[in-house]
Amino acid sequence: MITISLIWGISLLSTLTSGYALPEPCSGVCVNTHDPSIIRHSDGTYFRFSTGGRIAIHAAPTLNGPWIYKGAAIPRGSSINLPGNQDLWAPEISRHNSTHYHLFYSVSTFGSQTSAIGLAISPSLDINTWTDLGSINLSSSPSSKTPYNAIDPSLIYDQANTSYLTFGSFWKGIYLIPLSYSTTTSKFTVTSSNQAIQLAFDPSDAAIEGPNIYFKNGFFYLFFSKGACCGYDRSRPAKGKEYRIMVCRSTNLTGVYRDKNGRDCRNGGGTVVLESHGWVYGPGGQGIIEGEGGRPVMYYHYVDSRVGFADGQKRLGWNWVTFDVGGWPVVV
Ligand SMILES: *[C@@H]1O[C@H](CO)[C@@H](O)[C@H](O)[C@H]1NC(C)=O
Numbered sequence: 309m310i311t312i313s314l315i316w317g318i319s320l321l322s323t324l325t326s327g328y329a330l331p332e333p334c335s336g337v338c339v340n341t342h343d344p345s346i347i348r349h350s351d352g353t354y355f356r357f358s359t360g361g362r363i364a365i366h367a368a369p370t371l372n373g374p375w376i377y378k379g380a381a382i383p384r385g386s387s388i389n390l391p392g393n394q395d396l397w398a399p400e401i402s403r404h405n406s407t408h409y410h411l412f413y414s415v416s417t418f419g420s421q422t423s424a425i426g427l428a429i430s431p432s433l434d435i436n437t438w439t440d441l442g443s444i445n446l447s448s449s450p451s452s453k454t455p456y457n458a459i460d461p462s463l464i465y466d467q468a469n470t471s472y473l474t475f476g477s478f479w480k481g482i483y484l485i486p487l488s489y490s491t492t493t494s495k496f497t498v499t500s501s502n503q504a505i506q507l508a509f510d511p512s513d514a515a516i517e518g519p520n521i522y523f524k525n526g527f528f529y530l531f532f533s534k535g536a537c538c539g540y541d542r543s544r545p546a547k548g549k550e551y552r553i554m555v556c557r558s559t560n561l562t563g564v565y566r567d568k569n570g571r572d573c574r575n576g577g578g579t580v581v582l583e584s585h586g587w588v589y590g591p592g593g594q595g596i597i598e599g600e601g602g603r604p605v606m607y608y609h610y611v612d613s614r615v616g617f618a619d620g621q622k623r624l625g626w627n628w629v630t631f632d633v634g635g636w637p638v639v640v
Pocket residue numbers: 404405465469489
């Protein structure tokens with residue numbers, strides 16, 4: 309009893325001193341949520357896509373669950389002919405029009421720059437409805453000397469409704485590239501890799517990845533994850549070097565992105581939105597959607613340090629976000 313109340317006391321104290329809200333409750337299958345991407349179907353059901361299991365799909369009536377495992381989005385793996393095409397990463401789901409959904413994904417292997425981004429399409433989000441369209445013509449490799457790693461895709465439209473992809477990881481950081489769309493093939497493609505623009509980079513610590521951009525009140529908010537993502541059960545990085553969620557913003561999708569202190573995010577800038585606190589360790593792989601009442605929600609994965617640190621124990625976390633404090637996102 310004493311031990312339990314002492315632990316509760318310590319975790320409560322650290323929650324209060326860190327100032328971060330704890331994740332909202334989650335029921336059902338909340339683990340196996342590496343790099344989640346969530347969308348709400350028109351019938352109200354939430355669908356969650358995540359790394360591994362050839363893009364695992366879970367569904368729930370509310371963000372709190374109960375989450376149920378449905379199956380693989382791309383059960384035969386990707387048609388992209390690269391190592392990793394049976395272990396797809398970092399999916400990103402988006403609605404295309406009233407009748408179709410697009411799922412971007414990455415093909416790579418851990419720590420490698422030999423990577424490519426692929427695309428699948430479905431009329432309904434359900435398993436057995438996805439068609440793999442293969443590569444979007446965005447790849448990277450040491451021999452082609454690309455400055456980025458072609459992983460972690462996220463679709464975004466500018467004010468003129470031109471489609472872009474933000475993506476990237478390590479090497480020279482986070483990039484943005486225009487996409488063209490073909491109504492005959494239903495496919496987005498990159499027409500010229502020369503059009504990639506660097507949005508964020510830290511010269512002293514290249515460990516940034518997993519970007520996504522959210523438009524609010526005239527600003528494009530660039531969220532990304534920084535630090536060591538994985539394998540915390542085998543070796544944990546120095547305190548503060550584990551995954552955390554950062555933000556920069558710009559009035560122009562193509563940049564320049566700056567942090568709260570006005571620092572250029574191509575030169576080490578970035579403001580922390582969420583980091584380890586209490587029993588929440590290594591939050592990252594984030595995304596933003598509009599929840600009930602149109603209020604923004606930030607979701608992410610983390611490990612619960614009371615339970616375990618293995619990659620398979622990554623849990624779904626989510627919090628409401630306000631942009632009321634000087635126009636910068638705060639989890640509440
Ligand atoms: C933006 O483009 C998408 C894809 O082409 C289209 O579905 C959507 O209706 C467009 N939105 C606006 C506001 O024009």
